């Protein structure tokens with residue numbers, strides 16, 4: 001069996017994380033190297049490596065993750081905008097091979113991203 005990712009270990013409570021939101025299908029926690037005053041990682045609880053590894057049956061889960069992020073933003077009182085990023089594949093900068101969305105807020109963001 002493949003070695004479990006650091007995010008799987010957070011799901012399994014094998015390593016600690018500052019969890020800010022959890023429901024039956026997803027988990028959100030603070031990024032350990034924040035790139036903004038608020039920097040969360042939002043993940044499905046099921047081990048899916050990236051967007052490329054979603055299949056058609058995962059469509060409700062993909063939508064659930066978006067709605068979870070909207071809910072988290074509202075719960076945290078983020079009213080001045082936030083950025084959602086997912087890196088898909090090594091060339092895009094993906095380091096942890098468990099699908100995740102970065103949720104960033106609390107400062108202005110430039111465009112295009114680096």
Ligand code: AMP
Pocket residue numbers: 006017029030031032033034041086087093094095096097
């Ligand atoms: P990516 O480069 O898109 O795969 O992003 C991985 C993110 O996970 C990076 O922003 C890391 O800072 C973050 N990260 C890695 N390990 C941990 C951890 N143990 N707890 C929280 N965030 C982590």
